[in-house]
Amino acid sequence: MGEIIKGKPVADSITEELIQEVELLSVRGITPKLAIVRVGARGDDLAYEKGALTKCKKVGIETQVVELAADITQDDFIAKIQELNNDASVNGMLIFRPLPQQLDESVIKYIISPEKDVDCFSPVNVGKMTEGDETGFPPCTPTAVMEILKFYDVDVKGKDVTVVGASMVVGKPVSILLLNEFATVTTCHIFTKDSSKMTKEADVVVVGVGVPRLVKENWVREGAVVIDVGINVDKDGNMCGDTDFDNIVDKAAMITPVPGGVGSVTTSILAKHVIKACKQQHHVNSKEIETVMN
Amino acid sequence: MGEIIKGKPVADSITEELIQEVELLSVRGITPKLAIVRVGARGDDLAYEKGALTKCKKVGIETQVVELAADITQDDFIAKIQELNNDASVNGMLIFRPLPQQLDESVIKYIISPEKDVDCFSPVNVGKMTEGDETGFPPCTPTAVMEILKFYDVDVKGKDVTVVGASMVVGKPVSILLLNEFATVTTCHIFTKDSSKMTKEADVVVVGVGVPRLVKENWVREGAVVIDVGINVDKDGNMCGDTDFDNIVDKAAMITPVPGGVGSVTTSILAKHVIKACKQQHHVNSKEIETVMN
Known part of the structure; x- marks a missing residue:
């Protein structure tokens, strides 16, 4: 019989590592934060959001759920994303997709700041993934x-x-x-x-x-x-x-x-990406963190 | 014996098509233009440049060769690219790579405007290629x-x-x-x-x-x-x-x-991308061109 390779030990291992990283960031007065942008209240989105919030809480990532009306206009939606781009306290952003029909994803994917785009909505992150550029966020x-x-x-x-x-x-x-x-x-x-x-x-x-x-x-x-x-x-x-x-x-x-x-394992990756984004935005590299640890 | 499939008939067919497109753009008072950015004078670059200039001339694309000193600083190089980004008469830009060591490609690839990046230097065009977004420019x-x-x-x-x-x-x-x-x-x-x-x-x-x-x-x-x-x-x-x-x-x-x-066939693709960029920048789509033709 083959080995059944479960996700939980992988998720647990990542979570442990992230808890340590959050502690070390807190020494510097930094708390990573994820904004979840949800349009309407689809069951799939709510289920994933629940898991993401639980994971972030466990790791020590602050969260902000931005629930928007299902009939939000494109202009209002873009204004909201830009607000989150400009909010220095927000390090990562998860926008649930697919977006409703009145919102043009082919436009919006260029609005989200690639530095905060922790689930690869932006073509810049798709490009980085293809180039093997590890500063990016693959999905x-x-x-x-x-x-x-x-x-x-x-x-x-x-x-x-x-x-x-x-x-x-x-x-x-x-x-x-x-x-x-x-x-x-x-x-x-x-x-x-x-x-x-x-x-x-x-x-x-x-x-x-x-x-x-x-x-x-x-x-x-x-x-x-x-x-x-x-x-x-x-x-x-x-x-x-x-x-x-x-x-x-x-x-x-x-x-x-x-x-x-x-x-x-997926929400652990999401949390990992938020912390990576936070570190990049604060110009903290892993070596510095190790120095703090020793 | 297998068929030897040569590039020339492919290049000729693309060239014919492009000559027509350039004529139709000229009716609107538009002339597509390519800027070739070359640092120093490497033999490979010069050979490719020669081919590109010949092809552009044949098709009716204006060209501008920007030859920069081999020891140009990163700041000066970036300033030059930004100047070309802002020059509305330039529709496409080809930057020869690899760039010399003092120029950091991982920074510069974000400077070139994706709309003018006709040979896929920008991660945005890499991303578009991966997504299958046909508004971009694959290499x-x-x-x-x-x-x-x-x-x-x-x-x-x-x-x-x-x-x-x-x-x-x-x-x-x-x-x-x-x-x-x-x-x-x-x-x-x-x-x-x-x-x-x-x-x-x-x-x-x-x-x-x-x-x-x-x-x-x-x-x-x-x-x-x-x-x-x-x-x-x-x-x-x-x-x-x-x-x-x-x-x-x-x-x-x-x-x-x-x-x-x-x-x-490569320089024909380059020319094709310049015209595509030109049309996108002037909001001319192929249908409109067909209308002008009829």
Whole structure:
């Protein structure tokens, strides 16, 4: 039986590290702060917000929830974002997407300050990710995938990795982050002739498509590492991922569960990005923090 | 014998189209203009500049060569770029890279106006490329690869494409552009276990690594399309690409020659981007141009 690699130990480890960093920042009189910008009150947004607030509280990050009317105009929305850009007490900003139709994301993504854009809304952060510029903020979920691999000592350098899915939310950024770590990356999607052929030979398979149990046992080779980014509810009302977990678990060397896998690491990455943004804005680097520690 | 797919017909076709566009812009009193910013006088830069000037002249794009001293300070360099940003007569800017050591590219890439950055120096254009936002300017050489495939009716959608090389100059942007066109993309590089295994099954192989004749006949399957982005001089002083052209040409369905392949399309893409930038800056869209034509 393969190892079930859960998200919680990864999240706990990041959380511990962040608590220390917040303490060291507080010595300098600095408290990191996240502003969450939510338009309306969608269930998905509220659920994620709850998790993010809990995580921030635990770590010691201040939070401010900016709830805006579902029918807010573009001008008013932009004015609010600019206000948060100019508010020096706010280090990071999470804007829930998709935004309602009257708000043009292709305009708004240029408004958020790239320095505060902790979930990669700004094209500048997309560019930094592609360039491998580590001063930027890649999106939280793909970063969670990378942190899980790192935590469980899966070195992707030189490994054959197949990513199933090519969305801007998961597949494309994960492919780029893996390439930045020198994996040999194959990216599959809806137009791929035979995704199973591509996954079958891979050392590591990452799946993020939103199709319940798409990846079957015969898609995966013996001893592969499988990272499942999907969160679905199947027709019987059960939560499941994009992989047929029950049948793959015996074959894979490691597999993330759903729930309890990638999803449980995401808010830790968000918190990590807020602290990174805070440190950048206050020109505190990790070495200085270590000096304070010693 | 496979078809040798040359760059010239592609370049000629783009040039024809651009000449028409420039004529239609001139009806509105608009002349597109490219500024070439060169620090010092490196041979590579001068050769490319010569080609770019010839192409622009043919198309009807005005040019301005800004030659700067090899020891220019960062402040003076930035001031020059800002001057060009603010000069409304300049629509596109090509800054030769790498810049000399005293100039910090990681700072300067944020100075060039993304709207005038016709060869993807700005992270904003890298981000737009990754997002598939077609208002941006992906780098000229990778775009030339895509134009060659399009010109010779190689539809990459759903095709297995292997890219050898993962640099920001060729491999990574080509992989992203191919993914944007729905190819199933595998990207190989120096840490890949066996690149030949990845190329052998591909419908299309794109190589850009700078290693003379790296890709051998047995790396390529019968009937594949091979795009060679390499430009090398071998130990006998002969110009050659990254593929063993002479031995692959009989096996491949199509292959680009070196010289005379991808390299001969690049300046046409540069010119195309200048005109695109000009049209965007003057809020002229192609439909309006068609209206003027009818």
